[in-house]
Amino acid sequence: xxxxxxxxxxxxxxxxxxxxxxxxxxxxxxxxxxxxxxxxxxxxxxxxxxxxxxxxxxxxxxxxxxxxxxxxxxxxxxxxxxxxxxxxxxxxxxxxxxxxxxxxxxxxxxxxxxxxxxxxxxxxxxxxxxxxxxxxxxxxxxxxxxxxxxxxxxxxxxxxxxxxxxxxxxxxxxxxxxxxxxxxxxxxxxxxxxxxxxxxxxxxxxxxxxxxxxxxxxxxxxxxxxxxxxxxxxxxxxxxxxxxxxxxxxxxxxxxxxxxxxxxxxxxxxxxxxxxxxxxxxxxxxxxxxxxxxxxxxxxxxxxxxxxxxxxxxxxxxxxxxxxxxxxxxxxxxxxxxxxxxxxxxxxxxxxxxxxxxxxxxxxxxxxxxxxxxxxxxxxxxxxxxxxxxxxxxxxxxxxxxxxx
Amino acid sequence: xxxxxxxxxxxxxxxxxxxxxxxxxxxxxxxxxxxxxxxxxxxxxxxxxxxxxxxxxxxxxxxxxxxxxxxxxxxxxxxxxxxxxxxxxxxxxxxxxxxxxxxxxxxxxxxxxxxxxxxxxxxxxxxxxxxxxxxxxxxxxxxxxxxxxxxxxxxxxxxxxxxxxxxxxxxxxxxxxxxxxxxxxxxxxxxxxxxxxxxxxxxxxxxxxxxxxxxxxxxxxxxxxxxxxxxxxxxxxxxxxxxxxxxxxxxxxxxxxxxxxxxxxxxxxxxxxxxxxxxxxxxxxxxxxxxx
Numbered sequence: 001x002x003x004x005x006x007x008x009x010x011x012x013x014x015x016x017x018x019x020x021x022x023x024x025x026x027x028x029x030x031x032x033x034x035x036x037x038x039x040x041x042x043x044x045x046x047x048x049x050x051x052x053x054x055x056x057x058x059x060x061x062x063x064x065x066x067x068x069x070x071x072x073x074x075x076x077x078x079x080x081x082x083x084x085x086x087x088x089x090x091x092x093x094x095x096x097x098x099x100x101x102x103x104x105x106x107x108x109x110x111x112x113x114x115x116x117x118x119x120x121x122x123x124x125x126x127x128x129x130x131x132x133x134x135x136x137x138x139x140x141x142x143x144x145x146x147x148x149x150x151x152x153x154x155x156x157x158x159x160x161x162x163x164x165x166x167x168x169x170x171x172x173x174x175x176x177x178x179x180x181x182x183x184x185x186x187x188x189x190x191x192x193x194x195x196x197x198x199x200x201x202x203x204x205x206x207x208x209x210x211x212x213x214x215x216x217x218x219x220x221x222x223x224x225x226x227x228x229x230x231x232x233x234x235x236x237x238x239x240x241x242x243x244x245x246x247x248x249x250x251x252x253x254x255x256x257x258x259x260x261x262x263x264x265x266x267x268x269x270x271x272x273x274x275x276x277x278x279x280x281x282x283x284x285x286x287x288x289x290x291x292x293x294x295x296x297x298x299x300x301x302x303x304x305x306x307x308x309x310x311x312x313x314x315x316x317x318x319x320x321x322x323x324x325x326x327x328x329x330x331x332x333x334x335x336x337x338x339x340x341x342x343x344x345x346x347x348x349x350x351x352x353x354x355x356x357x358x359x360x361x362x363x364x365x366x367x368x369x370x371x372x373x374x375x376x377x378x379x380x381x382x383x384x385x386x387x388x389x390x391x392x393x394x395x396x397x398x399x400x401x402x403x404x405x
Numbered sequence: 406x407x408x409x410x411x412x413x414x415x416x417x418x419x420x421x422x423x424x425x426x427x428x429x430x431x432x433x434x435x436x437x438x439x440x441x442x443x444x445x446x447x448x449x450x451x452x453x454x455x456x457x458x459x460x461x462x463x464x465x466x467x468x469x470x471x472x473x474x475x476x477x478x479x480x481x482x483x484x485x486x487x488x489x490x491x492x493x494x495x496x497x498x499x500x501x502x503x504x505x506x507x508x509x510x511x512x513x514x515x516x517x518x519x520x521x522x523x524x525x526x527x528x529x530x531x532x533x534x535x536x537x538x539x540x541x542x543x544x545x546x547x548x549x550x551x552x553x554x555x556x557x558x559x560x561x562x563x564x565x566x567x568x569x570x571x572x573x574x575x576x577x578x579x580x581x582x583x584x585x586x587x588x589x590x591x592x593x594x595x596x597x598x599x600x601x602x603x604x605x606x607x608x609x610x611x612x613x614x615x616x617x618x619x620x621x622x623x624x625x626x627x628x629x630x631x632x633x634x635x636x637x638x639x640x641x642x643x644x645x646x647x648x649x650x651x652x653x654x655x656x657x658x659x660x661x662x663x664x665x666x667x668x669x670x671x672x673x674x675x676x677x678x679x680x681x682x683x684x685x686x687x688x689x690x691x692x693x694x695x696x697x
Contacts, residue, residue, distance in 0.1 A: 002505040014493050207489035212550075215453040215483040216506035217475045223506070396454040398474045 003218060007230035010203075012237070017196050024188040025245055031184045032249035040174060040254065041113065049102045051110050058100075059172060062115055063258075066123055066170050078116050081108040119170050122266055126166030129265070133162040154360050154367040161274060161358055167266040175254035176279045177267045180286070182250070185242040186349055190322060193238050193294050197231045198301045198318045201393070202311045210394065220395040228302070228386050235298045236291050243287035274358040274369045286351035289375060293348025296378035297322065299385040306389055329353070342374040406466055406480065406557040406588055407431050408452070413461035415447050415612075422447040423612045426461070434584050436599025437592040438681075439609035440689045445592040446486065447612070449562050452590070453483045465558070479508065482551035486562040488543060492536030496527060496546055499535055500553060507554040514553065521549040525579060541572030548579055559589045565598050577602050600681040608688055615688050624679045631683045632664040634674040644670055651686055 011017070037043050042052040062070055081104060084090045090104045100107045140155035204210040213219035251257045264270045264282040277285060300321065305314035329346025333353035338361055347353040347370075354371035361373045368376075408430040415423040423444045437445050450456035452463060454470070454477075463470045470477045490499055497518060504514025522528045525545040530538065538546065544564055551559055561580070565573045573595075580589060581602045593599055599606060599620075606623055608616040616623055631651070636644060641653065641660045648670045652663035663677065664670045665687050 002511070006502045006505060009494075009498075010491060207491065208485045208487060209490065211450075211453075211455055211485045212483060212488065213506065214455050215478060215481060216503070217478045217508050218506045219478075396478065397457040398454040398471055398477055 003223060003226035004229045004233070007223070007226045008233055011196050011200065011230055011234045017192075020192055020195060021241075024192055025241075028185050028188055028242065028245055029249045032182070032246065033253045035178055035182065036250075036253035039178065041110070042174070042254075049100070051101060051106075051114075054100045054110060055114055058111075058115065062119065063169075063171055065168055066119060070170070071119065071123070074111070074115055074119060078108070078111045081111065084108075114172075114174070118173060121268055122167035122170055125265065125271065126168075128271075129162045129165035133159050133165075136162060150362055150365050150367065153365075154362075157360065157367045157369075158358065161276065165263070165265060165276060167263055169262060169266075171262050171266075172256060172258040173262060173267050174259075175250050175256060176259040176262070177269065178254075179246060179250040180264070180267060180279070180283065181269060181352065182246055183350060183352075185246050186290070189238055189242050189290070189294060190297075190326070190349070193235050193298055194301060194315070194318055194322060196234055196238070197298050198305050198315050199311045200227055200231055200302055200305065202305050202308050202314055205309055206311060214394060214396045220399050221390065221393065224390055224393040224395075228299075228389065231298055231302060232295055235294045239287060239291040239294050243283070243290065247283065269352075270356050272357050273355055274371060275355070282355070286355060289348045289351055289354065289371060292375055292378050292382075293345040296382035296385075297325070297345045297349070299382045299389070303385050303389055306393060338370050342370050342377055345374075345378055348374050348378055408558060408588055408590075409464040409467070410448075410452075411462045411464065413448070413451060413458050413463060415444075415451060415456060416459050421612045423451070423458075426612070426614050428607055428614055428617055430588050430590060430605075432586065432588055433604030434580060434589045434591060434599075434602050436603035436606045437590055437609065438594065438596065438599055438606055438685060438689075440594055442611075443594075443609040443689070444612040445594075445609060446562055448609070449483075449560055449590065449592055453481060453560055454478065479554060480557040482554065482556035482559045484544075484547040484551045484559075484561045484564055487566065488547045490535045490543065490546065492534065494535050495532050496522070496535060496538070497531040499546070500550060503550040503553050509554060517553050517555070518549070521552055524582070525549045526575075541568050541575070544568060544572070544576055545579065548576070548583070552583060557587050559583060559587055561589065561591045563593055564591065565593065565595060573598065596682045596685050606681065606684075608684070610689050616684075620681050623684045624681060627665070627679045627684055627687050629676060630665055630667055630687065631677045631679040632666060632670055632674040633677045634662045634664060634671055635659050636662055636671070640671070649686055651683055 042055055044050045044052055046053055062074060085105050085108050092103065092105070094103045096102055096104060101110060136155045136159035140152050140159060143149075143151035143155055201210075204213060213223050259266075260280040260283075261278050264273050264275070264277055264279050267279070270282075273282070275282065275285065301314075301318045304318050304321065308314040325344055326346050329341070329344035329350070332340040332344070333347065333350065336359075338359045341347040341353050341359075342361060354374055359370040360367035361370055363373060410426050410428045413423060413426040414421060426444075426448060437448065439445050447456065451458045465473060465477055465480070494502065500518035500521070501511065501514050504511070504518065507514075509517065519528075522531055525548060527542060527545055527549065530542060535543065535546070548561070548564065551561070564580075565576050568576060577598060580591065583589065584602075591599060591603065603620060605618060606616070606620055607614055608623065616626065618626075634644070635656070637659055641650075641662060644650065644662060644664060648664045648666040650662055651665050652661075654661045663683075664674065665683050
């Protein structure tokens with residue numbers, strides 16, 4: 001355990017890593033703030049008639065369970081506005097005393113974007129999910145009739161996922177939507193992880209510590225094991241930190257954490273999510289997948305740098321390899337090449353390619369959700385590479401593998 | 406602990422870096438002397454287990470070190486050539502880390518580190534980052550880490566390379582202080598480093614052991630082959646073509662020469678008492694040089 005701690009200190013307590021960690025955190029927060037500032041219509045200040053102020057005043061009326069009374073009340077407010085502005089002849093005054101935000105068009109847009117459309121989506125989601133479930137049930141029956149076992153299993157699995165899905169509550173989802181669709185921190189996580197981990201073995205060689213380590217009773221394979229554990233811990237720390245920072249940053253920028261307890265499919269881009277979790281546990285799952293993807297990639301980085309004598313070569317090689325995986329992964333992210341997605345750790349890192357769509361892989365005749373397959377593949381690949389690193393790393397000639405306990 | 410090398414050999418791409426090396430080291434300081442590329446680092450790497458020998462055996466107290474495994478490593482302290490260590494570690498943390506590598510308990514590692522830092526005069530630098538240490542301080546830290554587990558065998562590879570004269574003397578004194586009760590193998594090509602402190606010298610050339618013995622015995626082996634003479638520039642040039650000049654010092658219009666030669670090199674040459682540098686020059690010069 002002491003060795004793991006020291007290896008972790010070697011990785012993490014370097015000034016350059018700490019500086020990058022702080023710098024990237026600040027850049028990430030700035031990027032999140034800029035997302036809110038650029039894309040949220042509620043980022044218009046806290047004036048009395050700003051969208052922000054009006055929205056939160058109206059929100060108190062409509063949040064919570066979607067009831068016919070609330071729907072009627074919303075339509076009673078929105079429909080006259082929609083009619084009045086339909087032919088574009090309504091007043092364009094910006095200080096209209098009879099409007100909420102000072103302008104009728106603005107009122108209509110606010111209500112449409114933040115109340116009518118989201119509430120309609122939530123209200124109708126149950127029916128569309130039921131329709132998918134019913135079709136899946138019918139497909140399963142048809143597949144059973146023609147003895148198509150895999151098709152039957154897949155349809156049953158699909159039915160189980162969609163049956164009973166509904167969004168009974170209305171809540172503010174803008175923050176959760178931007179949070180779950182935010183990818184920028186992925187780049188920072190990759191860069192920081194790569195910088196921190198790629199030099200793990202090379203730096204020992206550059207400082208001649210590799211020779212010294214090998215001459216100590218715990219300096220060979222035990223140190224390699226400690227390095228693998230410490231690198232894994234470092235990568236886990238990086239992904240956890242940036243996942244938390246993303247959530248905290250979005251919460252702070254949007255000024256609320258509302259909507260985290262809604263089902264994730266309450267957000268339109270996750271309507272076909274393969275898991276029926278609420279937003280917060282879904283974000284935890286996405287962070288766990290990101291950690292697994294980064295860990296597998298980290299093991300590749302370590303393997304590439306295992307025998308290098310110069311820090312720059314593995315860094316460049318690993319950077320190029322990562323770029324290829326990212327570009328390749330991004331190009332198939334929203335395609336139907338499900339195996340390609342499952343095999344590329346980028347899909348786990350980004351999360352959405354696997355978690356925004358329900359897709360199955362045929363593994364031995366059984367339908368496995370693409371995110372589960374990708375997770376299993378990454379973990380197995382990571383473990384195989386870690387074992388190879390352990391076995392192939394230099395060791396003292398007096399301590400061959402068979403002597404290890 | 407007695408270390409015994411028995412016909413140890415190491416071959417790189419068909420060329421022997423070490424061949425038929427046999428020697429026995431008991432307690433004391435053993436200077437491994439040889440030119441660059443003589444095979445010193447190869448021998449040390451085999452002794453500490455970094456390299457596998459292609460032939461021969463290494464024994465410690467009569468037992469094959471390979472069979473002893475980690476038990477032998479626990480008795481070993483090693484300081485590599487040009488150690489850089491970890492720039493971002495403090496001196497104290499680095500020693501505690503080395504303690505963990507040597508399986509010392511944290512309490513024992515802490516007390517040994519304090520004791521050794523005091524011995525090597527680095528107590529005040531305990532909280533300094535290694536990156537901020539001078540070359541000499543880093544070498545002293547190197548010997549402190551090697552001594553952390555109180556090893557019976559201490560192996561130092563070119564420990565004084567790059568040090569100024571003051572630091573070199575301080576370092577030599579440290580080695581002498583650590584010598585009682587243990588075997589110290591000190592590889593160097595800087596003759597004065599071993600001349601003063603070595604109990605025995607192992608003289609290597611081209612992967613082979615040329616001689617082993619006390620410095621005085623080695624010096625005695627070339628008795629009558631070291632001369633001193635005075636010559637002008639032209640005579641000096643002629644002598645340098647025929648003989649190995651160990652030292653040449655200008656003294657007005659003439660030069661005082663120290664010449665290593667089997668025969669009297671010139672009329673007027675006086676026999677001189679050999680030193681270890683003469684021995685080194687006599688045995689370790691290139692094949693086409695006049696000394697060989």
